[in-house]
Amino acid sequence: MLTLGLPSKGRLQQDAVDRFAAAGVRVERSPEGREYAGHVSGLPDAGLALLSAGEIPRALAEGAIHVGVTGEDLIREHIPDAETRIALPLRLGFGRADLIVAVPAFWVDVETMHDLDEAAAAFRARHGRPMRVATKYHALTRRFFAQAGVADYRLVDSQGATEATPKNRAAELIVDITSSGETLRANHLRVLEDGLILRSEAMLCVSRAAPWGPAARRALAELGHRLGFDGEGIALGG
Ligand SMILES: Nc1ncnc2c1ncn2[C@@H]1O[C@H](COP(=O)(O)OP(=O)(O)OP(=O)(O)O)[C@@H](O)[C@H]1O
Numbered sequence: 001m002l003t004l005g006l007p008s009k010g011r012l013q014q015d016a017v018d019r020f021a022a023a024g025v026r027v028e029r030s031p032e033g034r035e036y037a038g039h040v041s042g043l044p045d046a047g048l049a050l051l052s053a054g055e056i057p058r059a060l061a062e063g064a065i066h067v068g069v070t071g072e073d074l075i076r077e078h079i080p081d082a083e084t085r086i087a088l089p090l091r092l093g094f095g096r097a098d099l100i101v102a103v104p105a106f107w108v109d110v111e112t113m114h115d116l117d118e119a120a121a122a123f124r125a126r127h128g129r130p131m132r133v134a135t136k137y138h139a140l141t142r143r144f145f146a147q148a149g150v151a152d153y154r155l156v157d158s159q160g161a162t163e164a165t166p167k168n169r170a171a172e173l174i175v176d177i178t179s180s181g182e183t184l185r186a187n188h189l190r191v192l193e194d195g196l197i198l199r200s201e202a203m204l205c206v207s208r209a210a211p212w213g214p215a216a217r218r219a220l221a222e223l224g225h226r227l228g229f230d231g232e233g234i235a236l237g238g
Pocket residue numbers: 008009010012051052053054055070071072073074095096097177178179180200
């Protein structure tokens with residue numbers, strides 16, 4: 001049996017369901033409605049698990065699901081050595097969003113990460129504390145700031161409405177995803193010139209750690225055949 005993990009709500013779920021349907025794989029939630037499980041028709045021996053988009057990477061890495069759909073941003077954030085544990089055979093072309101560093105638009109002297117480093121020193125001199133960066137992408141932010149040579153800051157966890165944190169004085173700047181740019185504009189924030197951390201989109205992900213019995217392997221091969229990736233060529237665990 002192959003378990004397919006999809007986001008439990010939102011655009012990503014709908015786009016994933018539509019993509020699978022276009023390939024002849026119909027995904028139906030259990031009629032109870034509240035149950036986070038369901039039926040997959042068009043694939044032999046496959047079942048559905050609905051999970052938070054942010055939990056899908058870990059479920060794949062631990063082998064709790066065989067195949068999943070989630071954003072690359074969430075995979076890179078939650079699984080440091082993603083490719084050793086998860087194969088990423090197919091970019092799905094929806095859920096496109098850029099993970100970026102944005103500062104208040106009125107910070108006219110801060111256009112680059114280098115400027116941000118200087119601003120951090122000035123901020124500490126003036127306020128006696130590090131500037132705060134609000135984000136839910138802790139690992140990706142730490143790595144990107146380290147590579148850019150920015151060290152004097154503090155991360156503030158923000159799981160939603162991150163763009164509002166500078167205005168609410170909960171942080172000085174943010175790391176978050178942007179798509180149309182409207183949320184940033186509405187909150188008077190500006191992306192740094194070299195502040196693009198990752199261009200993300202939804203990915204079809206295959207767990208190398210899941211229990212790959214013959215039935216699950218057959219279902220993966222069929223899924224690959226329908227969606228257009230080589231399901232039999234992926235190096236899987238037991
Ligand atoms: N405005 C957007 N446009 C396109 N893709 C987006 C947008 N917002 C989020 N995404 C992508 O959708 C995926 C899920 O995002 P997010 O974690 O915000 O969803 P959520 O529904 O809040 O998740 P959760 O169920 O964990 O609360 C991420 O990979 C993200 O990059």
